[in-house]
Amino acid sequence: MSGKPRLTYINGRGRMETIRWLLSAAGVEFEEVFLQSREQLLKLVKVLCGYHSDSPSPCYCKPPHANSRQSFGSLRIDMYVEGVSDLMQLILMFPFTPPEAKEKNLASIAEKATGRYFPVFEKVLKQHGQDFLVGNRFSWADVALLEAILAVEEKVPSVLSGFPQLQAFKTKMSNMPTIKKFLQPGSPRKPPPDERYVATVMEIFKLD
Template structure:
């Protein structure tokens, strides 16, 4: 019998956070190893654990998985969070890809040059309220169900609640014009597994701070003069 999944990444959100969310929503406990030094990262490469020399790394079911999308797809399929047929899976994929576009903007924001932060923050708000949230507001209204696809929790729902909460951290009133998303947020936040994940002391990570940014740059970038958003 396989043990708990093992998550190897930094002690912060980044590309691992949606993986944490999806495992938590599936009710799966996991272990974490946090990287603090470049030497730890280079050892993973030397050992052959990082196929493309990229994080995150998840050890699950005897595999060492890399590439965030592949990891999430595997978890969603394994725990029945990926729709009942190919059509539902395709819709989930479309929703997930769009949400990922938004969450990537949020993920990269702490690495923005100081002069670009105000512009990038405004772009997050603009994209959330004019490109992404209106689509999900309409989808929920037309679908008339509690969840985005079918009437069952899916990977897309988990990604969406993660995105909503991340945007709200920057813009607390962002859902003021989206009643369907407000109701969705309440439903999702009260699901037992997700409610547990939202409690203090859970594996959910806090918004990235300067220490997290410095650690990521130190571990991933050998030459500080080449520092760009990882």
């Protein structure tokens, strides 16, 4: 055992990509095990269910100091991450779009990114004039936003043309040492989903 975190998922982005982003941004090295079949997935689920059935129920309560500056900052981080997650859901599902609906869905992603999501973050960065989204400290929200920006740009290259604050944010974040390393070829970052990835997901998760 190396002591490194081990991620078990399909060899592709999916919902695991955000975890790869977070660990890499924090400078945490990790290992990966790639699922190749549905049987492997079911075996993993069985192991995890057995583990959790023998474990105490976790507590998800928020700390009582809800009015403190720290808690307010945490709430804002959560709020921004949730907003980005809504946009990322559209990106995650796009590869599974039927061919006849791809153009329409791509237009929807572009419209929602430029009309709903990115204006909010552009305004936040402009109003407080700081480098990061919350408290001028690097947080999960910054990583999530950069991931979303780059994911949308892969499909709509000009999406940031009307957002100078986000352009500057993207440049600054992309040049942070740990993130810059993650963006280089050969890193754990996965390429955009292709037909092979879609087929693998459909087979392992038995999606209709």
